[in-house]
Amino acid sequence: MNTRFLSGVKAVPTRLMDIEELADYLRLQKQTIYNWLNQKKISGIKVGGVWRFDRKSVDRWLKSHEQKAQNF
Secondary structure (H helix, E strand, C coil), rough: CEEEEEECCEEEEEEEEEEHHHHHHCCCCCHHHHHHCCCCCCEEEEEEEEEEEEHHHHHHHHHHHHHHHHCC
16 A cells, blocks of 8 residues: 655555556546546656556546436
8 A cells, every 4th residue: 555645744545546447447448548648637646657546536536527417
């Protein structure tokens, strides 16, 4: 598990996903994630040349794009 350090605060565990894990989580192709990054539709953290995504941030992003179904 990864850990985030804040000055004067105890370490807070956080779960970072890589591209493959995010694609599995969202049930998308990895190429879709790369396309969204390139189009700036989503954001992530690049660590050592590898994209990482905070699960809580992804969940907030999903919630912000939620749409209600319309009655037909």
